[in-house]
Each structure stands twice: as C-alpha cells, then as structure tokens.
Amino acid sequence: MSTEKEVTIYDIAQQLGLSAATVSRALKDHPAINKNTKKKIQQAAKELGYRHNNFASNLRNKKTFTLGVIVPRLSSYFMSTILAGMELAASKAGYNLIIAQSLESEEKEAQNIQTMFHKRVDGLLISLAATTRSLSHLLPFTSKKIPIVFFDRTENIPDTTSVTIDNFFSAYNITKYLTSKGFKRILHVSGNKLRNVYSERIRGYKQALADAGIKFEEELLFIDDMSEDTGIRAAEKILKMKKKPDAVFSSNDTCAAYCMMHLKTAGVKIPEEIAFAGFNNDPISKVIEPNLTTINYPGFIMGETAVNVLIGYLNEEHITKVTNSVVLRSELVVRQSTEKK
Amino acid sequence: MSTEKEVTIYDIAQQLGLSAATVSRALKDHPAINKNTKKKIQQAAKELGYRHNNFASNLRNKKTFTLGVIVPRLSSYFMSTILAGMELAASKAGYNLIIAQSLESEEKEAQNIQTMFHKRVDGLLISLAATTRSLSHLLPFTSKKIPIVFFDRTENIPDTTSVTIDNFFSAYNITKYLTSKGFKRILHVSGNKLRNVYSERIRGYKQALADAGIKFEEELLFIDDMSEDTGIRAAEKILKMKKKPDAVFSSNDTCAAYCMMHLKTAGVKIPEEIAFAGFNNDPISKVIEPNLTTINYPGFIMGETAVNVLIGYLNEEHITKVTNSVVLRSELVVRQSTEKK
C-alpha cells in the first residue's frame, strides 16, 4: 500500500540546510535547540507532510509505548468497562493498547502471549482464561523481566502483580446479608474453581454460612461456565429439587437474571419463594424484575488502575520488585430481589 | 526495562558459521534454503531465545500487520460484540488491533487518528463520533491511500468503504410492524442526526408512517444522546403529553428499557397503553418486562466483515478503487412489548 516516498527527517534537514540530528531534536522539543530553528523545522515538517516513524525510533529506543491486553472475552459489558478504563489511562500516558481475547482457551491465550511478545509490548495486562492451568506460557515475559499485571482473574503465586477486588469479602458480605435476612438454604452458582474469582467467592460464601451457623451442603453449590445457559440449568436443577433453596447467590448477574426468568416462568415467586443475589452490577441487574441485589464491580477503575500500575513499573528506573497487589473497593448494592415485602 | 542483550539473527549466524541472510531466510521458511540448515537454524534460534524483531522488519517492509480501530465508546455490549468479531477475524489473518475510543468527541477522534497514523497501522476501521462534522481529520490516511473502512456509523460520501446494516429499511420495517398492529401515534427516540444511523432510521420511520397514511408530527420525534437518561427524559416528556403516544420506537434498547421502566413506575401499562420497540437486540431486551421487540443487529458479523474487507484491500496488489459498501442483514425480532394481549 501507499508506496509514495515517505518524508524523513533527512528531507527536512536538506530542505533547510540543517542536519538530521538537529531536525530530530527540534521535533522532540529538545531544549538545546534554537527557538527559531525549531519553528522553521516544525513548519517544514508540516508542509512536507512528515510523519514520525515509530519503527525506526522503537528500533533505537527499544520501547514501543504499547501495552498488551489479553482477556477471556471481549463481548461482555463487564469487560468492555474495564477496557474503557484501560484505554483512557493508557492514552493519557501516551500508550496504546493491543487487545486480544483468549476465548477461555489456554492454547489461544498462549498464542496471544507469543504475539504480544513479538510485538514487543512494553508490558502485559492479563485476565486468565477459565481453563488455564499453567502459567508457563508467560515465561517469555517473566524471564525478560517484562512487567505483567494480572487483573480480575489472577493467580496466587509469588512475584505477581495484580489488581482485583476482594472476592472473598464481597461474597462473604452478600451471603451474610442473605443469612441476616433469614435465608437458610442458599444456592451458590459459580464457575471454574481454577480461577481465584470463583474459588474466593465460594470461600466467602462458605465462611458466611459458617458464621451464621449454617452447614454447607454440596448440593447447594452449582458449578458451571457462568453463561446464560448456566442460569437456565440452575433453574432447572432448582425446580427438580425436593428441598428447594430459599435464596440464590450467583457469581454473575447474567446467570442470576436468566435463572430468575426461568423460575418466574415456572411460577416461582421472587423474592418471596426464592430470593436472588448476583455479582458485577451489570446493566441487566437494574432491568430485571425484581431488580437484582448485587456487588458493584468497579470495572472502569480496575482498568485504569491496572494500566497505571503497569506504567508505574515502566517508569521506574531500577525495578527492585514487581510484586504489588491492589485491591479495589467493591460494595453491596441492595435491590428488591432480596427484599420480601 | 529488560536490558539484557537481545538475540539477533547475527548471533544465530555466528553460532552456526552461517550468514545472517541465510538465517533470515530460514526463519521465514524460504524455499531456497537447505532443509537441514533450516532445522539447525530453527533449533539454534529456540535455544538462544531468539525473538523476531518486528520493528526492524517493519522498518524494511513498511507493513505493520496492525489495524487501527476507533470507536465512540468501548463500554457497551453492542460495541464489544463488534470488537470481538474484529479481533477474531484479525487474528485469524495474522493482524493485530490497536483500539481507541473517541468518547463521542470529534477532537479526541482526531487525536486517535493521528496516533494510528503514526503507529503506521496498515488500515483503519472507524465508527464516527456522534458530533463529528468534518472528515478532514482523515486526510492523512486518504492522501496516503491507506485504506479506511467505516462501520456502523459511516458517512455518505464518495470513495468510502462501509459496512453497515440497512438502517432505513430496519427502521421502516419495525415502524411498519407497529402501524400494521394498529398503532397510530408512534414516538420515535433517536440520536444526533449528523450520523447516518440516526438520520436513516428517522427516514425509515417517516416513510413507514407515510405508507400507513399517518402524518409525521414533530412532537413525536425525540432527539437526545441515546443514554439511559434519554430513556428517562423521554418518559417524562410522554407523561406530560396531553395526547400520549400509543407506541414508542427507540433507536436503541437501553433507552427503550429505561423509558419503559420509568413509565411502568408511573403506572403506565405496557404494551396495553404504550407499546415499545427498540433497536440492537441488546441482552437487556430479553430481560426487560415485557421483553422488547427490537432489531437484531449482527455486531459480531459486522466486526468480522469490516476486518475482512479491509484486509482484502491490503492484499490487493494494485488497488483500483477503495469503494465498497457492504450491507448486512438485520431482522425484526418480535417480542411481547408490542403484543397487546
């Protein structure tokens, strides 16, 4: 494409009878350049249609001002909120984002990581695929000391930087809220326990039960992939149970909503017969009837924070440690789905 | 960052007593290289921890295998679906995406375009900000013949490639459906008329009214920014109207949903007193009660298509024209919000 000659700093230099070095400096607003020459150069650059060549300068500088982002899925409100925050923070700091999705596959995640590596991103932001077991695909980054920041779905290993919410505490809180309201048989819908977000929430759920003197029952833990269908499958299971739960705590709002809808269709009264709590504060939580009690997840802030932490590392001259856990505040949002009239 | 020496093809060449040229060729699987040397080289590359330097090769090749994407907002389900499609198509073809958001501002859009230009993206995918008036900020691209593909929000000018749905027809269809159901006072909620998506839908709405022998009334056209608040403001307006509409057609599902909720709270029966139709087939349309009649918007496919069209241009040796309009099929999805019992 576009095979017309590109204008270089040499062209500008020649035109003005200067050296390329001077032009280069002027274009970067180097202090040691005469103001007038600077102006002349900038003027000429504009006129000639010069554009800076990032490759060439990256080649010299070994820095790309590009961050890699790998997420399980792009197409969720939750994730797009995080990305919006990342993009804003990155662009404010003069960085760009290269975004790829693993589609919950460890293999595609590994491929993405490879690509990011070859694109020479300055740092990596990653939220792990549900099925990822080994982090060895990150070795290229870790061994070259290219900083990695995990967000949302992290991994509990040493020397890891992560930005998360307190999943244990959030789940504990919402479950405790349910028990405090008198609910005793609380079904918990969750995802792959490999991921902290799910295992921690299960832990919080169990702890709250224990604190309320309720025995945990395996039958009341429903593990699935947290899709819309998961909600429907959970509803079907509930409808078949002889001893039904009096409340459901789902690890995301979508499952909660679909489960509610399915149960409502079957004639179950919500929240009278079964109360509901979700997670994320997704837009649908404010639309479903009754509105869903949930945990507000600060996605935008998480995105911003993750990028800022990463860029922080990049700006440190001598990195001594790249370990740092940021835990963001998440809060309980009470709505009608847990309030019996 | 990572100041350890990078392994280059020279290092590999030296190690094996070969020339860098041979190594370069071997690494790209050049046919004219001995199979054995190839193997040796690939082996050595792996052992030494060699990684290909894209800058250096881009500098030579003048190709980045990166596409720029500029969208109004990242944080909507609609947009993230498109991006998911783009990412998939791009990664299949060996391309990466650099994504930026204009936040509906012409100025930030221009900045983003500049950045993409300097990053030397091979092509640009753009959905225009609501307020963008002039396309002159695209000049750097057009004048260098770097292909641009507009998607969703395009601009009706010559020599433009776009991937859209038929907004006129979609709006015509859904409005006609309403008139065929006997609705006569149909309020239309829409966005900035600068954008094709809104102006075309308004056109479709008016045409369907005309075809049904209904006179268009200015009072029944509500223009706003299509946010959640727009829905609420529309509801407030409706509540104040002496002659209320019997149906509402909103240009997105979010506004429709929020308008519905607000009216329901005020005691309005839906669809009995006022029926509702939306646009996009957003997840909330299946959650709001009554479920929302809407237009299914093929976001994922649009993303894939836009990328494939763009890459198609990049692969054409001699571009003769870069004008091509792809119109994707969108369809009416009828749900309860328009069906009086």
Added chain:
DNA sequence: TTGTAGGCGTTATCAT
C-alpha cells in the same frame, strides 16, 4: 544454496 552489502529512519554520543 548461500553470502555480501546497503539501506529502512531515528537517535545517542561525541565532537565542534
């Protein structure tokens, strides 16, 4: 089948 050599555009170092 493999090697030589020059250049892609920028920037940092050293010199003036």
Added chain:
DNA sequence: ATGATAACGCCTACAA
C-alpha cells in the same frame, strides 16, 4: 546550538 557518525535488527538485490 548544531553536525557527523554509528548503531538499532532485518531484508533483499545481486553476486558467487
């Protein structure tokens, strides 16, 4: 305040 020069790592026309 400005200039000369080399180097970043790769690729390819040409030569052998």
